[in-house]
Amino acid sequence: STDKTLIVGGAGNGVLDVKNGGQVNSQDSIIAADLGSNGTASLDGAGSLWKSLGDMIVGQSGNGSLSLTNGAKVQTAGNTVLGAQKGSNGSVSVDNGTLSTDKTLIVGGAGNGALDIKNGGQVTSLDGIIGANQGANGSASVDGAGSLWETLGDMIVGQSGNASLVLANQSVAKVGGGTLRIANDSSSNAALYVGATSDKAADAKGAGSLEAKRVVFGQGQGLVQFNHNDQNYQFDAGFEGQGHVNHIAGQTVFNGDSSGFTGQLNVKGGELLLNNRMAGQVQVDQNASLHIGAFNGSQGEVLSDIGNDGQVVFDRNNQYQYDHVIYGSGSVEQRGTGSTVLTGENTYQGGTLISNGTLQLGAGANGGNSGSILGDVQIDAPGSLVFNRANDYRFDGALSGTGTLYKRGAGRTELSGDSSAFHGRSYVDSGILAVNGKLGGSTDVYDGATLAGNGQVGNVTLHKGATIAPGNSIGTLTLAGDLDQHNGSTFHAELLSTGANDRLLVNGAARLEDGSIIKADKLDSKRYELDRRYLVLATEKGLSGRYKLTGDTWVSTFYDVVDNYDSHNAYLDVQQTRLFQEAAFTPNQRATATAAQSLKGAAVPALTPPVHNKLFEAIAYLPDDHQARDAFDQLSGEFHNSTRSALVQDSRLVRDAANTRLRSATAAQARDTASDTHSGLTPWITTLGNWGEVKGDSNTANLRSDTKGFLTGVDTAVGDRGHVGVLTGYSRTELKSSSRDSSSDNDNIHLGVYGGTQVSGFDLRGGMAYTWSRIDAKRSVNFAGYSDHLKSKHDANTLQAFGELGRRFDLSPSVQLEPFANLAYVQVKSEGFKESGGPAALRAKHASDEQTFSTLGLRASADKQLDNGKLLTVFGSAGWKHALNGITPSNTYRFDGSDAFRIEGAAYSRNSAVVEAGVETRVTPELSLGAAYNGQLGSGASEHGLSLNASYRF
Known part of the structure; x- marks a missing residue:
């Protein structure tokens, strides 16, 4: 015990060995004080104690080491520094021992420091700094169950120097202040390793835990790496700042809010589950998996694009809208029971699996003009895929599985791939679903929605208010199954005057409920071809019921488009519905109309219409009876x-x-x-000038006449009283x-x-x-x-x-x-x-x-x-x-x-x-001249004439 500084290895080599309950007390404590010195201190056993009332420095300028084993303790009232000066080396091993520092524990002050906590070793300090000054190198390892480094304040891994912190095998680093800083200054290069320090998945080991609220990357080169072999490993701290987070192996759940992260998240292997928000750049490598949401939870978000060469899994139990883009060669899985809405124009190439819940493309009426994916989609029950865009969208991939497909949103969605391996059910709730490829399973179309396209579908049920419209303009839609059309639903059949038309080919049976509608829609401005037959519905197993025909059915006053049927087919026929003579009013009109009608012969509607007499055709196209009567006249x-x-x-x-x-x-x-008194001949001449009109009636027209000419003759007396000429x-x-x-x-x-x-x-x-x-x-x-x-x-x-x-x-x-x-x-x-x-x-x-x-x-x-x-x-x-x-x-x-x-x-x-x-x-005894008017006036005709005449007797 000393009230001065205890130096182990001042200028030379020094050794301190405390065991079997031995105790050492000193004011300050230095191990390897001077340059070139070597100092070693070992404490072993329960009760063995070194208590320093001031600071403790392990490797002030020389090479110092401190070992605490089997319950031995070191207590420092001041700071503890490992590798204090430049060039120094200080290492501390806490192997089932205890190191407590009332102030800051610095691993690598200006030199090289190493802290190894294992086998239940305990380290506590006010703050913790690894790699304090520029040029320093600090490393700390916390390994094993019960092993702990706890700070009452914050912990810095790389303040200005180089540093690493390893948490492995159920060890714990507890940051009481809540913040773990990594690479704080621009000169720092620092890393936190959870599990192994190697970046190879084969080297993975058990993970330790970090108890902190946040991990803050500074201005230097910061890294957090997860390379462990644990399952459901919980990492509660959120990331902030610009650094790198690499996930190599294991299953890790990020519970912290990383919305302030501006660095790079690299999922290089294992499974990373996001149970909170994640920003920054996100990259998922091959054989790696990024989960948005954890174990069907209610949280988990990515606030940026995702480069995906592995797998992205949406695993939430509620609705989540992802507004960014997933790109790369990887795949996407919808796994949670909730609904994931994609609004970005995603380009990932690896396909999509929907094993549960709902994956929706587009936000529908709420600005749903974007949201797409590429590649094939497997929809397993009870999963569902929803197309919910307000604009036109084409999906070229193939669908498969036994799940459910929904078409929502006001837009038109086109399916162009071969989805014959899809065996689930499709529901067209709104907008248009245009199948130009193949779609297996059964399809239900509801009020206000339309099923269209040139491709193939399975069984189709049209509910009230629904529409089926083959083609993208004129086309054929094939049903591999049956057609059930309910009351109030519509078959929208587009037609061209030349004979092209929309058609439904039903490989099964077609059942038309009373009130089923077919709407004829002629697209071109040319008139229908007379007696043209349009095959609009053809079945292999029979047709029952009839349509109510609406739309462009008027052709002329004599022809209409009508619906006709046989046991397997439905037709729209441009058919004569009135004989010509039905438009006639007068006998002449009726006779002419009957004759013109006979020009048609026995012609009936046909897919290749008969060639009609041009006169018959012209009359047949007349728009009203008035014009028809005029034509007959x-x-x-x-x-x-x-x-x-x-x-x-x-x-x-x-x-x-x-x-x-x-x-x-x-x-x-x-x-x-x-x-009279001469027996000679008398020649004469008279002019003819006559005009008149024979009046018509309702059956005939007026006739005007104008005659001009002359007559001349000669006559003679016969006997006393006769004349001949x-x-x-x-x-x-x-x-x-x-x-x-x-x-x-x-x-x-x-x-x-x-x-x-x-x-x-x-x-x-x-x-x-x-x-x-x-x-x-x-x-x-x-x-x-x-x-x-x-x-x-x-x-x-x-x-x-x-x-x-x-x-x-x-x-x-x-x-x-x-x-x-x-x-x-x-x-x-x-x-x-x-x-x-x-x-x-x-x-x-x-x-x-x-x-x-x-x-x-x-x-x-x-x-x-x-x-x-x-x-x-x-x-x-x-x-x-x-x-x-x-x-x-x-x-x-x-x-x-x-x-x-x-x-x-x-x-x-x-x-x-x-x-x-x-x-x-009488002009002369021989010559006579005259003039006369004659007229004939009747209700049906009138004539008027003027004549001049002359005669000359011999």
């Missing part, structure tokens, strides 16, 4: 019949001219007609029906004979005439989708015989009245013809019309002697004309390839008022 050919009405009407021009000439030439007008002439009639866009030019040549006499005071007049007409007709047919210009030339002839009976009464020498009765028979025959043009061209049969007209009326005339001595005659007449036979011409027509149909033309009037007014004057 244009196509009917009624104009040709109406032309015959005009021929019948115009027949009067010849007979009226003959009768007028006879009245001038008969004995009844002996005083006005020089030929012949006539000929030419006229050209222009006919036009504006509403039918039809017209014709008729060239007419007239021939006739006439005669008259007087019997018992009655004037008898009569004759016969023949007219040959060359009809050059043109029609234009223009309606939506069709235009045609039709021409025809054909002959017609008009034969007529007429007679008139009149009785003249002289009211005075210059005024006469003549009641009369007229009867005329007219026959018009037209030859058959064929129009030139397109499909609307008609082929007409020959036609014949016969009519008998009766006319009752009254004529009046008055003579006036002019001042120049010439005689002026003014005359006029009025009468009622009645047609005895049918007044509506008709004929049979056909389009090329159609059935025959009968069409009516515009009807002329059955009853008409006929009027005439004119003047005639």
Whole structure:
């Protein structure tokens, strides 16, 4: 015992051996004081004690060592320094002994210090510093169960020098101040080793424990290494600052908050389980595993990207959202029962295993426009994979396993890989799931969600409000199993006019519940092909039920898209649902429509649609009945019949001219007609100028006519009271029906004979005439989708015989009245013809019309002697004309390839008022000139004419 400093090896060599309960007391204590000295102190056994009231220095300038074994103790009231001065070496071995320092324990002050605590050795100090000054080297090892270094304050591993602390085999380092600092200054290079100091997993040993709140890396080169062989090793301190944390072997649980860590975490081997937050750079090497969450716990986060060449395991029991990126060649496992949400664009290549809980890609409505993985995913029950993105996403990997797949989020997720090895169940809850690869198992689609794609799925159940839409536009979706479509669900079938369409191929059976919907959606602007059949659903094991069809089903007023079925298939057919004649209103329209309908023949919807007659096709596409009726009117050919009405009407021009000439030439007008007293010939000529209209009705259109020409003849007296003559002439009639866009030019040549006499005071007049007409007709047919210009030339002839009976009464020498009765028979025959043009061209049969007209009326005339001595005659007449036979011409027509149909033309009037007014004057005894107006007015037709005539007697 000394109250001074006890020096063991001052300038030379010194040895202190305390045992068997021996005790040493000193003020200060130095082992190996001077440079080159060697000092050794050993304390052994229980009760053996060295008590220093001041500081204790082991290796002040020389080489000092202190050994405490078998319960021996060293107590220092001051600081304890191992390797105090530069070049010194100080080592302390606490082997089942006790070292206590009331102040700081420094391992490597400026020299080299080593502290070895083992076999239950105990070291306590106020603070602990390993490698205090620049250039110092300090090392401390705490090894074995019961071995302990405890500081009441903080502990620094590498303050300015180089340092290491090893915790192995259930030893404990307890930092009462809560902070273990590593490589505090920039000159320091320091490490904490948990387990072995080697960086080879084969050298792993049992781990010791660090009881501290935080491990703070300073400005130097700091390292914490875990290379142990323990399972469920708990490391409670969190990391702060910029250093390196390496995990070599063992299973370690990080419980501390490392959100302030800015260094590098390297998981080189073993399993590292994060039960709190981890920042910094994270790298997982091959054959290593990083767990986010520990043993299905509720904590564990990584606040940065993860370079993963090994395995990353999500092992939490609650929801965790990882917003960073996992990259590298490694794999990822979802192991916890909770839900992990990935929002980063992950690029790791090693595949994904979901053994439990849920792995979700994207945050759905909450900004879920990111979140992806690469490679294959194995989903084991009860695990689930959720696609929950708000935008479009393509997954190229393959799915397998017996777990569950969910499609959530408003976006479109495309599966392009071969997931036929997936045998679980898929639920499409929202958005679109487009399977362009293969997806095994069963798929349920719910309200508001859509199953699409060109690939293959298994069994599919469509619940109310769900949609199945094969293809990505037009495409085919194959079901390896059955299809069950419930009430209110929709098969969205996209179609192209050219025949391409969405299709479901069901290798099993399809069951359509009442109220199942199929929606036709034509994508292009072109019209549907008529009688096109779209195979939309084909099954191998049968089809039951029917669809409710909606969507783009309207084609025209005659065609619709309809759904048809057989025992295995469902079709959408562009099918005629109304016959043409159902749109017709008038008889002509109905007849024309029926004939046009016959152009279709027996055509039925087919996958390769029939080639239709162009005319049929054009009518079939008409959008409404109004346009259809207009088309039928244009196509009917009624104009040709109406032309015959005009021929019948115009027949009067010849007979009226003959009768007028006879009245001038008969004995009844002996005083006005020089030929009565001359037996020579009297030639005459009259012009023809006639215009009129045959009015149509609901069935036919108006017909306007305009005739110009002349007639000329010669007659002579026969006996005292008779006259006979012949006539000929030419006229050209222009006919036009504006509403039918039809017209014709008729060239007419007239021939006739006439005669008259007087019997018992009655004037008898009569004759016969023949007219040959060359009809050059043109029609234009223009309606939506069709235009045609039709021409025809054909002959017609008009034969007529007429007679008139009149009785003249002289009211005075210059005024006469003549009641009369007229009867005329007219026959018009037209030859058959064929129009030139397109499909609307008609082929007409020959036609014949016969009519008998009766006319009752009254004529009046008055003579006036002019001042120049010439005689002026003014005359006029009025009468009622009645047609005895049918007044509506008709004929049979056909389009090329159609059935025959009968069409009516515009009807002329059955009853008409006929009027005439004119003047005639004898210019010379031989030459007479005249002018007249004649008209015919009826409810169905009206005509007006002007004529000039001249005669010359010889």
